Amino acid sequence: xxxxxxxxxxxxxxxxxxxxxxxxxxxxxxxxxxxxxxxxxxxxxxxxxxxxxxxxxxxxxxxxxxxxxxxxxxxxxxxxxxxxxxxxxxxxxxxxxxxxxxxxxxxxxxxxxxxxxxxxxxxxxxxxxxxxxxxxxxxxxxxxxxxxxxxxxxxxxxxxxxxxxxxxxxxxxxxxxxxxxxxxxxxxx
Amino acid sequence: xxxxxxxxxxxxxxxxxxxxxxxxxxxxxxxxxxxxxxxxxxxxxxxxxxxxxxxxxxxxxxxxxxxxxxxxxxxxxxxxxxxxxxxxxxxxxxxxxxxxxxxxxxxxxxxxxxxxxxxxxxxxxxxxxxxxxxxxxxxxxxxxxxxxxxxxxxxxxxxxxxxxxxxxxxxxxxxxxxxxxxxxxxxxx
DNA sequence: CCATATATTAATACCAAGTCCTAAAACAGT
DNA sequence: ACTGTTTTAGGACTTGGTATTAATATATGG
Numbered sequence: 001x002x003x004x005x006x007x008x009x010x011x012x013x014x015x016x017x018x019x020x021x022x023x024x025x026x027x028x029x030x031x032x033x034x035x036x037x038x039x040x041x042x043x044x045x046x047x048x049x050x051x052x053x054x055x056x057x058x059x060x061x062x063x064x065x066x067x068x069x070x071x072x073x074x075x076x077x078x079x080x081x082x083x084x085x086x087x088x089x090x091x092x093x094x095x096x097x098x099x100x101x102x103x104x105x106x107x108x109x110x111x112x113x114x115x116x117x118x119x120x121x122x123x124x125x126x127x128x129x130x131x132x133x134x135x136x137x138x139x140x141x142x143x144x145x146x147x148x149x150x151x152x153x154x155x156x157x158x159x160x161x162x163x164x165x166x167x168x169x170x171x172x173x174x175x176x177x178x179x180x181x182x183x184x185x186x187x188x189x
Numbered sequence: 190x191x192x193x194x195x196x197x198x199x200x201x202x203x204x205x206x207x208x209x210x211x212x213x214x215x216x217x218x219x220x221x222x223x224x225x226x227x228x229x230x231x232x233x234x235x236x237x238x239x240x241x242x243x244x245x246x247x248x249x250x251x252x253x254x255x256x257x258x259x260x261x262x263x264x265x266x267x268x269x270x271x272x273x274x275x276x277x278x279x280x281x282x283x284x285x286x287x288x289x290x291x292x293x294x295x296x297x298x299x300x301x302x303x304x305x306x307x308x309x310x311x312x313x314x315x316x317x318x319x320x321x322x323x324x325x326x327x328x329x330x331x332x333x334x335x336x337x338x339x340x341x342x343x344x345x346x347x348x349x350x351x352x353x354x355x356x357x358x359x360x361x362x363x364x365x366x367x368x369x370x371x372x373x374x375x376x377x378x
Numbered sequence: 379c380c381a382t383a384t385a386t387t388a389a390t391a392c393c394a395a396g397t398c399c400t401a402a403a404a405c406a407g408t
Numbered sequence: 409a410c411t412g413t414t415t416t417a418g419g420a421c422t423t424g425g426t427a428t429t430a431a432t433a434t435a436t437g438g
Contacts, residue, residue, distance in 0.1 A: 005385070021248075023424065034387050039426085049425055051240065051394090058246035059210075074296065098314065101371075106317040107263065107303045111296035118295075125287065128295040130323040138316060138371075182290075182327075194414070212395065223416050228397085238396055240423090 008033070009041050016042075020053040075112035075147065082122040083159065086149045088112060092141055102141040109139065109173045113163040116149045121159055123181035129158075133175035143167045157181045197222070198230050209242040264301035264336065271311040272348065275338045277301060281330055291330040298328060298362045302352040305338045310348055312370035318347075322364035332356045346370045 003011075008031055015022060015030070024042070028035045042049070048056070075090030090112040092104045110133060118126045139145060145165050153160035158180045165173035192200075197220055204211060204219070213231070217224045231238070237245070264279030279301040281293045299322060307315045328334060334354050342349035347369045354362035 021244075025424085036388075037386055040386080051243075051424070054240075054244055054247045055210075058243045101314055103314075103316065103371075105300075105303075106307075106320075107296060107300035110299050110303070111294075114294075114296045114299070125290055125292070127292065127327055128324050130321075131295075132319075132321045134319040135317050182292075214395085225417075226415055229415080240395070 009045060012038065012041050013045055013047070016047055016053070020057060021050070023050055074108065074115045075145070077116060077119055080120060082120065083154060084120070084151055086116050086120045088116045088119075088147045088149075090145045090147070092139055092143050092145065094141065097141045104139040104141075104143075106135055109135065109145065109165060110175070112145060112147050113149070113165060113173060113175050114177065116147050117161045117163055117177040117179050120149055120151065120161060121179050121181060125182045126179050127182050129178045129180050131175055131177045133173065135173055136171050139167060139172050145172065147173075198234060201227065201230050202234055202236070205236055205242070209246060210239070212239055263297065263304045264334070266305060266308055269309060271309065272343060273309070273340055275305050275309045277305045277308075277336045277338075279334045279336070281328055281332050281334065283330065286330045293328040293330075293332075295324055298324065298334065298354060299364070301334060301336050302338070302354060302362060302364050303366065305336050306350045306352055306366040306368050309338055309340065309350060310368050310370060314371045315368050316371050318367045318369050320364055320366045322362065324362055325360050328356060328361050334361065336362075 011031065012027060015027065022030075024035050024038045028038045031038065041047075047053075075088040077086060077088045080086040090108070092108070096104050096108045098105060110131075113133070114128055114131070118128060145167055147163055147165040149161050149163045151159050151161050158178065161177045161179060163173075163175045163177060164171055200220065201216060204216065211219075213224050213227045216227045220227065230236075236242075264277040266275060266277045269275040279297070281297070285293050285297045287294060299320075302322070303317055303320070307317060334356055336352055336354040338350050338352045340348050340350050347367065350366045350368060352362075352364045352366060353360055
């Protein structure tokens with residue numbers, strides 16, 4: 001027994017967690033111990049076999065990639081009256097917060113509001129020209145943000161949209177977006 | 190022969206590409222054809238076996254997750270003078286543009302500027318209170334955005350930062366961010 | 379020092395989801 | 409009817425395991 005069981009298991013746990021692609025055989029060599037010992041350790045530590053580990057990774061990221069690819073809009077738009085108003089919901093997940101204090105990064109709230117504002121505009125393509133925004137209070141991990149957008153000034157190709165985002169009825173973000181309809185492939189109309 | 194070979198292979202290709210977790214057996218059932226036929230098709234189409242598909246997915250995303258986790262900041266900060274100024278670079282990739290016209294979504298430009306503004310502040314945690322921004326001209330797929338941030342008003346816990354983003358020297362985005370230093374776990378200082 | 383744990387290794391049977399190879403059917407076109 | 413493509417079928421072998429049983433080390437308490 002080179003190193004005590006506990007020590008070895010700590011090592012194994014770490015090794016598998018920062019490289020899940022190691023086979024038991026390889027791990028056995030690394031620890032200078034038989035394959036069976038590694039298997040036993042995995043059992044005790046509740047670490048699944050190679051294929052399962054890989055599969056889980058792939059599955060997790062598959063969803064991630066999916067939702068990212070689908071994410072033409074950040075937040076789920078649940079209601080739209082074109083050129084008039086709209087509502088979207090966005091839940092703050094781990095990937096949206098500062099690891100430090102679990103407060104949402106501002107740009108996600110902005111992205112939700114911006115996406116909604118752009119979605120409301122009845123045009124092939126809409127772009128934001130400018131915006132004024134306020135982060136009223138920090139939003140925390142797990143909170144559900146509901147953004148309400150309302151057009152309050154409508155010209156032929158330019159819309160002004162007010163967006164308020166609330167968590168449990170409490171305003172957390174407020175912004176005014178100046179959005180314009182754009183041509184198929186380019187610049188201002 | 191239910192459907193012609195070509196047709197079936199088209200189907201198989203699509204099926205595997207939008208759900209890589211299907212076994213040959215399952216696919217065989219779906220196509221009403223034997224397992225061997227599916228294997229032959231896979232050979233011809235150059236589609237690897239289930240485990241390899243899954244492994245590749247996991248491997249690809251392994252790196253991606255890593256770099257994403259590191260992405261505390263959107264865009265690469267290349268220079269920082271705390272409480273004074275900073276520069277970051279951000280290249281517009283496929284995932285940042287509207288599929289339609291390859292113009293960058295506004296919130297990525299915002300995110301770059303916001304991240305930079307927050308990074309400049311010399312504090313455990315900094316949060317954005319408000320911002321006024323202008324998207325001066327649309328930014329296209331492949332363009333390199335260089336954001337220059339400059340603090341122009343500094344109070345004890347509140348900083349005003351001007352951010353200008355340029356592509357080839359041309360201004361594409363401009364914003365003023367009002368950022369404050371926050372306590373470890375929470376609300377305003 | 380011996381008995382009893384605990385830890386480690388070995389050995390075997392079995393599984394999933396394949397590969398690789400050979401060979402027999404099925405069917406189509408001419 | 410003959411040839412060529414397509415489809416099936418079957419068996420041997422591979423990886424990276426699980427599950428189980430049994431033997432052997434090593435340690436620990438009395």
